Amino acid sequence: xxxxxxxxxxxxxxxxxxxxxxxxxxxxxxxxxxxxxxxxxxxxxxxxxxxxxxxxxxxxxxxxxxxxxxxxxxxxxxxxxxxxxxxxxxxxxxxxxxxxxxxxxxxxxxxxxxxxxxxxxxxxxxxxxxxxxxxxxxxxxxxxxxxxxxxxxxxxxxxxxxxxxxxxxxxxxxxxxxxxxxxxxxxxxxxxxxxxxxxxxxxxxxxxxxxxxxxxxxxxxxxxxxxxxxxxxxxxxxxxxxxxxxxxxxxxxxxxxxxxxxxxxxxxxxxxxxxxxxxxxxxxxxxxxxxxxxxxxxxxxxxxxxxxxxxxxxxxxxxxxxxxxxxxxxxxxxxxxxxxxxxxxxxxxxxxxxxxxxxxxxxxxxxxxxxxxxxxxxxx
Amino acid sequence: xxxxxxxxxxxxxxxxxxxxxxxxxxxxxxxxxxxxxxxxxxx
Numbered sequence: 004x005x006x007x008x009x010x011x012x013x014x015x016x017x018x019x020x021x022x023x024x025x026x027x028x029x030x031x032x033x034x035x036x037x038x039x040x041x042x043x044x045x046x047x048x049x050x051x052x053x054x055x056x057x058x059x060x061x062x063x064x065x066x067x068x069x070x071x072x073x074x075x076x077x078x079x080x081x082x083x084x085x086x087x088x089x090x091x092x093x094x095x096x097x098x099x100x101x102x103x104x105x106x107x108x109x110x111x112x113x114x115x116x117x118x119x120x121x122x123x124x125x126x127x128x129x130x131x132x133x134x135x136x137x138x139x140x141x142x143x144x145x146x147x148x149x150x151x152x153x154x155x156x157x158x159x160x161x162x163x164x165x166x167x168x169x170x171x172x173x174x175x176x177x178x179x180x181x182x183x184x185x186x187x188x189x190x191x192x193x194x195x196x197x198x199x200x201x202x203x204x205x206x207x208x209x210x211x212x213x214x215x216x217x218x219x220x221x222x223x224x225x226x227x228x229x230x231x232x233x234x235x236x237x238x239x240x241x242x243x244x245x246x247x248x249x250x251x252x253x254x255x256x257x258x259x260x261x262x263x264x265x266x267x268x269x270x271x272x273x274x275x276x277x278x279x280x281x282x283x284x285x286x287x288x289x290x291x292x293x294x295x296x297x298x299x300x301x302x303x304x305x306x307x308x309x310x311x312x313x314x315x316x317x318x319x320x321x322x323x324x325x326x327x328x329x330x331x332x333x334x335x336x337x338x339x340x341x342x343x344x345x346x347x348x349x350x351x352x353x354x355x356x357x358x359x360x361x362x363x364x365x366x367x368x369x370x371x372x373x374x375x376x377x378x379x380x381x382x383x
Numbered sequence: 384x385x386x387x388x389x390x391x392x393x394x395x396x397x398x399x400x401x402x403x404x405x406x407x408x409x410x411x412x413x414x415x416x417x418x419x420x421x422x423x424x425x426x
Contacts, residue, residue, distance in 0.1 A: 129390045
């Protein structure tokens with residue numbers, strides 16, 4: 004009888020007995036992510052479920068990521084087969100207005116320059132000794148695009164999923180802090196003061212309807228390995244622009260996106276197990292992620308300067324910083340910085356064009372990367 | 384494949400491929416804009 008009671012009590016303290024220092028640290032990391040999301044409003048839709056998933060998975064003996072655990076079920080349902088990021092992309096396509104980039108197609112090129120950080124960081128990760136596919140996953144943080152980073156990482160380096168996702172989403176929310184000093188450093192006062200003329204004309208509905216179709220077919224032919232990414236974002240955009248499936252559009256940008264975001268966040272948090280996350284490698288990945296976003300900004304602004312020269316001084320290079328995927332945050336940063344130096348400068352619509360270009364650019368860059376890897380025979 | 388070759392190939396093909404793809408897309412967008420301009424006075 005006494006023995007049975009003691010055994011019963013033992014069962015109640017088993018969790019505490021199995022708590023090692025790594026679990027404690029990771030539970031604290033989970034709390035920090037929750038604090039960032041709740042108190043600092045830093046990507047709360049992602050950081051709250053990620054933080055909570057991190058806390059859940061590090062509580063010993065619950066085995067939520069075991070074969071029968073509910074977090075494993077969610078992970079297998081949409082992360083290991085890359086489904087969740089794609090569903091998120093349908094929602095992103097449905098939410099994004101590509102009108103500004105269609106009105107000024109040259110801003111597309113800023114969206115390309117804003118992705119160079121991906122490839123430069125990849126090279127840096129290789130130089131630091133990371134295996135090739137790990138380096139690819141680390142470089143993709145430079146896409147400044149959470150779903151793309153998750154898609155590529157879950158495919159090639161699932162053991163880095165937690166670190167890469169946390170880096171991608173954290174730095175995305177820090178764009179207003181990271182970009183302005185770089186923008187100031189790389190531009191002269193004269194360049195920052197440049198007033199860009201208002202965009203000429205609007206875009207016809209036919210063009211807006213043909214845009215997703217043309218991009219899908221052309222992008223798919225150039226980089227077929229990235230077609231899932233490109234196809235889903237363009238499907239969402241086609242639904243939005245067609246205006247005939249408003250129920251599907253609304254579901255994609257609301258219900259589906261919300262449910263998938265919850266599952267995505269929880270299952271990413273669930274990968275942040277102490278033994279896998281608490282390594283020097285994680286710290287290096289977080290540093291490289293920061294470098295990637297900085298390099299994106301550097302390349303975008305430098306390309307803006309080139310466009311300024313080519314246009315005879317009509318382009319304000321600050322809009323180059325908006326050529327990343329953090330939409331519409333990066334465009335707002337460019338507008339704010341432009342107005343800081345010249346109250347009469349209205350860069351928002353131009354920056355929105357570059358930013359929408361960055362949205363497509365990040366997907367294209369990932370698609371190109373996958374196809375180059377396939378071409379080299381590194382992936383199937 | 385050694386890391387150096389891999390890194391250089393990814394940089395050249397990756398950056399080149401991205402900029403080329405987006406350039407072609409921007410040309411097509413320009414063409415679409417010219418073929419289907421917004422009608423003045425339309426909705």
